[in-house]
Every structure is written in structure tokens, then in C-alpha cells.
Amino acid sequence: MPTQAVRIGMFIQGFDGNWLSHPFWKNRFVIEDTEDLARVRQSGVAGVWIDTSKGLDVAARAGSASAPLAAPFVAPAEIAAPAAPPAVPVPVQTCSVRDELQRAAKLIKRSKKAVTELFQEARLGNAINIEGCMPLVTDISESLARNSSALLGLARLKHKDEYTYMHSVAVCALMLSLARQLGLDEERAREAGLAGLLHDVGKMAMPLEVLNKPGSLTDAEFAIMRSHPERGHAMLLAAGSLPESALDVCLHHHEKYDGSGYPGHLAGEDISLLARMGAVCDVYDAITSNRPYKQAWNPAESLARMAQWTGHFDTRVFHALVRTVGIYPLGSLVRLESGRLGVVVDLLPGKLTTPVVRVFFSAKNRAAIVQQEVDLSRPGVNDRILSREDPAEWGFSNLDDFWR
Known part of the structure; x- marks a missing residue:
């Protein structure tokens, strides 16, 4: 049936298109509210299949005995207005990957030095130089605006012994790109980048033998590692002059959308948007990077696996990440x-x-x-x-x- 004829109460059995041609990460579900209905109708998909044994039929009328799921027909005028276009569109790439690679490589080198110094100061118990972070975030933002794939690709290529530092640079870049993909304004995007840069600073309070252990952690060691969001939050709070969003992402980037994360077991919209973004970016870079205890997964396979982890991520944010790095990321x-x-x-x-x-x-x-x-x-x-x-x-x- 045509997509525009879909209404609340119908059970979607399939979409006429590939797995990313619609805004949902599942192909079979009931249209339960006006938001789902609007997203289906605005998706650009021409048609859908419905299962009338599990939901309303095309000919069913509101309140009829034959309707498996009683739901009123929602006329187009009653549908919630579509979301406003992004305040700041995703920047048009001004050069190719090849043209940006040399500049991005130099930026990666500078970034590694700056973040290593920043984190080492934190490990020594010294105050974090927040003012020194923003020029780095700005440089990363400008490189991404020229061509995001170059820097994102290079940031993924890190050695095991530099993972902790370069992971923060990579998450900063992913957060900036994802923020633009989601239509956040430039000030909010820079906040997201800063939050990504500082999200793991609490790992500087972890014992090195635990942080860099090449094998599996014991329960006691894992409990120590799970404390890094709270330790980092305390460090950033002491530093002062930080946006609340950076503190929030540091504390909550290991929360999961279904409430099974830590440290607060927050769920759904109780997790801030930037923290939900941080969760997706943190995991994507972690599993596509070589770690002391495991080899990296390839980028395309990583996205496929993440899509199967039910309840971990806000699907809208995850969908935007796929659009950010591509279904087939650089190097696939x-x-x-x-x-x-x-x-x-x-x-x-x-x-x-x-x-x-x-x-x-x-x-x-x-x-x-x-x-x-x-x-x-x-x-x-x-x-x-x-x-x-x-x-x-x-x-x-x-x-x-x-x-x-």
C-alpha cells in the first residue's frame, strides 16, 4: 500500500526499500503514535506491506469490531508538523579525502600531543586546562567541515599503546560530525566536541595496570573501571568553567537507552541528547580500534553489530551516526x-x-x-x-x- 495511506494501528510488515531507506531500525512493528506515523510518511519510501492479522486493515474503520487494534484514523492535518529543518545544515564537503588527508594527519599529530599532556596533568592531580581544549576542538571542527571522512578515518587508526588519548580525539570528531548531522547549531556542536574530548578523563584516575591490562578484567578490576565516569565528573567539576553538557556526557556516556547502563541506570529521554550521542560515538570508536586486549572490528561490520544490540542506543541517534560515517565507512x-x-x-x-x-x-x-x-x-x-x-x-x- 502507498506510504501516505498508513495510519495509526497498522502493523508494518516490511518497507519497499533497503534497510536504510526508512527511519526505523526494525522492519516489523505497530504504528503506535503520530510521531511514528509522521516519520513513515516523511521517509521517502514509496510503499509498505502491512499484516492485517496483527493490526488495522486498509478498509477498517475506527471503532469497528473487525479492527484488531482500535485506533482513530488520523487525517494529514492532524499529524504533528514535521520537524523543522536543521538550524545549521551539514556542511558541504569542500575537498576530497585525498586533499584533506595531509592536513588531517598533521592535526592528528598535534591533537595527540595536546591530549596526552592534558591527561597526564590530570593523572598528576593538576587542574585541567580547559581553555587549551577549545582551539583543538575548533581545528578538528574545521577539518571535518572540509572533509569529515579524512579525519574520522585517520582517528580510527590508533596503536594500542595510544588508545586512551587518541580515543578522546576520535570521539570529539565523531561528536562534532554527529551534532551537525542531527542539525544542532554550531555552538551546540562545539559543546558536543568538547564533551567528546573530555568524556574519558576519569580513566586518568584508574590504576595503569588495570587500564592497560592486555587480558580480561576480574570482577574487582571491572568495578574499578566502572568508576571512571564519576571520577572524571569530579575532575571536570573541580576544573570549573565547563559547560554543563561536558560534565553530563562525562558522567553518563555509559548509560544505555533501556536503563541497563551505569552509573545512574538512566533510560530513554532521561539521558540527555549529548550523553546519548556520547554513548554511540564512544562504542563505535572503541570497537573499530585496536585495544590492549582485542583487535579492531572493521567499520562496516561494527555498524552492523551495533544495530543488533537492542536497547543499547537511541535509534534516532544511531541512525544519524550511520549517516555520518557511511554504511560503508572509509576503509571498508x-x-x-x-x-x-x-x-x-x-x-x-x-x-x-x-x-x-x-x-x-x-x-x-x-x-x-x-x-x-x-x-x-x-x-x-x-x-x-x-x-x-x-x-x-x-x-x-x-x-x-x-x-x-
Whole structure:
């Protein structure tokens, strides 16, 4: 049936489109309120399938005995007005990944030095220099405005021994990009970036043998690590002159949307928007980075796994993160319909399923081929992505050399 004919009480069985062509992370559910209804109608999806055994039928009338779920028909005029457009649109990328990489690499180097010094001062018990943070946030923001993929890609490539410091830089960049994707104004976006930069400062109060332990933590060690949000919050509170949002993200970035997180077991809207953003960004960077106790997951597979963790994240925020980093983030290994394997080397705004791919291997012949960049979004290009692939299964260990 046409999307515009959907009404409250219907059970959506499926959407006419791929898994990211609609604003929901599940394909089967009951339309329960005007917000869900508005999101379906504004999604751009042409049609849906409904299951009349689980919800209202097309012909059912409000209050009729045949209606499995009694719900009034909601005329278009009664639907809540669509959300206002973002106050600040997502910046149009002004250069390619290749053009921004050199500047981003220098910024990463400066950022690592600045954050290492900042955190070491915190470990020594000295006051945190908040004023020194904002120029770094500004530089990161400007790099992302030129091309977000370059800095986000480089920030993901960190060594195990520098994880704690570079993780904060990466989360800062992710928070800035995500804030813009969600339509937050520039002042709020900078607050989000600052919060991301400082969210893990409490780890400087953790014993080094626990923080850098290469194996699994004992229950006692895990209890120590779980105290880092509260310890960090106390540090930032003592520093003064910080936005409340930075304190809040530091304290609550391990809360989960279903209330099973810590330290406050907050749930849903009781968790601030920036803390919900912090939770998503913190996890994404953690699982895509090499850690003392585990190897990184590839970016595309990480998003797929996160999508399956029911109750962990605000799905609207998670959906925005996918749009921020791309369904196939920079460095993802993909198989094309032509049978070629390639690495995603550039992302084009608004074209989540058609990135630029550098092909280099024939899956059919299991042999290297002449490298070629294929812009899947260009008219006349008939190839398309069939699947993401696990580099380990193909024996590829240097895929990041293709784009950096």
C-alpha cells in the first residue's frame, strides 16, 4: 500500500526499500503514535506491506469490531508538523579525502600531543586546562567541515599503546560530525566536541595496570573501571568553567537507552541528547580500534553489530551516526556485483550506498587485478555493492594503505 495511506494501528510488515531507506531500525512493528506515523510518511519510501492479522486493515474503520487494534484514523492535518529543518545544515564537503588527508594527519599529530599532556596533568592531580581544549576542538571542527571522512578515518587508526588519548580525539570528531548531522547549531556542536574530548578523563584516575591490562578484567578490576565516569565528573567539576553538557556526557556516556547502563541506570529521554550521542560515538570508536586486549572490528561490520544490540542506543541517534560515517565507512572491504573486491576510499554526502571504491582483486579468480577507482554514484556506472567482506577471511591486512 502507498506510504501516505498508513495510519495509526497498522502493523508494518516490511518497507519497499533497503534497510536504510526508512527511519526505523526494525522492519516489523505497530504504528503506535503520530510521531511514528509522521516519520513513515516523511521517509521517502514509496510503499509498505502491512499484516492485517496483527493490526488495522486498509478498509477498517475506527471503532469497528473487525479492527484488531482500535485506533482513530488520523487525517494529514492532524499529524504533528514535521520537524523543522536543521538550524545549521551539514556542511558541504569542500575537498576530497585525498586533499584533506595531509592536513588531517598533521592535526592528528598535534591533537595527540595536546591530549596526552592534558591527561597526564590530570593523572598528576593538576587542574585541567580547559581553555587549551577549545582551539583543538575548533581545528578538528574545521577539518571535518572540509572533509569529515579524512579525519574520522585517520582517528580510527590508533596503536594500542595510544588508545586512551587518541580515543578522546576520535570521539570529539565523531561528536562534532554527529551534532551537525542531527542539525544542532554550531555552538551546540562545539559543546558536543568538547564533551567528546573530555568524556574519558576519569580513566586518568584508574590504576595503569588495570587500564592497560592486555587480558580480561576480574570482577574487582571491572568495578574499578566502572568508576571512571564519576571520577572524571569530579575532575571536570573541580576544573570549573565547563559547560554543563561536558560534565553530563562525562558522567553518563555509559548509560544505555533501556536503563541497563551505569552509573545512574538512566533510560530513554532521561539521558540527555549529548550523553546519548556520547554513548554511540564512544562504542563505535572503541570497537573499530585496536585495544590492549582485542583487535579492531572493521567499520562496516561494527555498524552492523551495533544495530543488533537492542536497547543499547537511541535509534534516532544511531541512525544519524550511520549517516555520518557511511554504511560503508572509509576503509571498508566490499564485493561488487562484477565480482571485484575493493576498498572504500571516499564517501560522497547523501550517497550512502554508492561510495568511491578502489578495486584491486577478483573474487572469481582469487587474483590481483589492475587497481581502478570506481565512483558508484556516477551515471552510467552499472556496478554496485553486493556485500561487505571480512578482510581476515581474504588474508588482507593492509587495506588502510589504499586510502591514506
